Amino acid sequence: MGIKVPGKRMGKRFEHSKVFGHAHAKKSGFADLLVTPLVDMFVIIVLFLIANFSATGEVLMMSKDISLPEAKNVQDIQSAPVVTVSKTEVLLSGALIGRVEDFTREEYLNIPLLEEKLRDERKKFEDLHSAANDSGAFKGDVNIQADKGVEFRIIKRVMFSCASAGYGNINFATLNVGGGPADAPKKEESASR
Amino acid sequence: MRTEKRPLDTEINVVPFIDLMAVTIAFLLITAVWSQTGTLPVSQAGPGERADEVEAPPPRELKLTQAGLTLDGERVPVSELTARMQGVQSATIVTDDAVQYEALIQVIDACRAAKVEGIAVTPAS
Structure with a gap:
């Protein structure tokens, strides 16, 4: 094992941590929201809902005290x-x-x-x-x-x-x-x- | 004259698209029918309707009582009914008063599985 500089030595997984990691790099203040997965999810949900869309609508009003055979x-x-x-x-x-x-x-x-x-x-x-x-x-x-x-x-x-x-x-x-x-x-x- | 170079990578404005998606999802969720229902059509032999009587061959008679099901006088379990009804054109289900609705539906369903066309339900007596 090599000789290490004394001081704070956290685990490897904390390297990028803001609190325990190395000296902070200056980051720009703008955070871009990733919309691609959001749009993907929306498209899938829309397609699923259109696939089981029924044009006849609800003819029967389902109520709790009727269990259909x-x-x-x-x-x-x-x-x-x-x-x-x-x-x-x-x-x-x-x-x-x-x-x-x-x-x-x-x-x-x-x-x-x-x-x-x-x-x-x-x-x-x-x-x-x-x-x-x-x-x-x-x-x-x-x-x-x-x-x-x-x-x-x-x-x-x-x-x-x-x-x-x-x-x-x-x-x-x-x-x-x-x-x-x-x-x-x-x-x-x-x-x- | 100097032309200004514009960057080639343009960005599509996705905000209206997301808006449209959100509205569509809301609409489809509200109008969605979650329970899958269907219907079993039956006709009524007896006092209500007389049109089917001239039809040949005569319909097979199923008698449904609380004790069980008989086909032309012979006892048949509902699970075997589909096999027994193959090739039959029409059937009349004579149902007893005390029979539960679910039992009747099971018999009609078994008949429809055997592609019986005219299923009539009539009360006993």
């Missing part, structure tokens, strides 16, 4: 009236129709209020389209968003009400757990055309 072979969700059936209540597009408890006790085949509201909705749709001279025919799509624990006796009444109000195309909303894209069956349809 899972399914693999699903279709893309269409924008249509949503009948929500939670464990306690039935709603149409967010407006309360009634309580599940009452519907379980009753012996009717349908839910009169729901049917009436759906008829109103249908009339509104048709009025709007005839006013705009739009040939878009009423397809009768309706989405049913039900909790997985709901009994079929409620679903049955909701389905019957939808059918008698003219909404024949009933769609059960589910969580898509299949790895593939949600519109897989649709693509086959367009390919066969």
Whole structure:
């Protein structure tokens, strides 16, 4: 080991330290912010968000008391009236129709209020389209968003009400757990055309 | 006449670009749909709709009760349903009142996996 000058001898890793290091070099007062990594990160985030951007938007309002069942072979969700059936209540597009408890006790085949509201909705749709001279025919799509624990006796009444109000195309909303894209069956349809 | 030499390395002004990125990110984050949802379309056989009745061949009948699933009277576990339904055109799921919605969805999902076109749900009795 060589002979060293006496004095402060810090470890090698402190050589560049402002406090323990060697005599300070005069640095200019301007610190340039490195924007390149920032821009890189932004570009990646934007690309990721655009990749899973959906133009249909949120048709279903997710709420805590409804856990949707899972399914693999699903279709893309269409924008249509949503009948929500939670464990306690039935709603149409967010407006309360009634309580599940009452519907379980009753012996009717349908839910009169729901049917009436759906008829109103249908009339509104048709009025709007005839006013705009739009040939878009009423397809009768309706989405049913039900909790997985709901009994079929409620679903049955909701389905019957939808059918008698003219909404024949009933769609059960589910969580898509299949790895593939949600519109897989649709693509086959367009390919066969 | 003396021309002044300008430096060749120019710098692109990235500030507006970063602004644009920040606004786009904010917009996309707000409009993003995080839960992947889909729908299972069904038709309703029975009092609501009568259009499908003329269709041939007749739909296979699946009976779903709390005790389990039967296909044309024969007991079938849901896991084997997809294999059993291959080549079937249409099916009617006769569902008992007490059956949970999740069980019904599993059966519809299995039928759709077997490319069954017309799936109808109808109440028992």
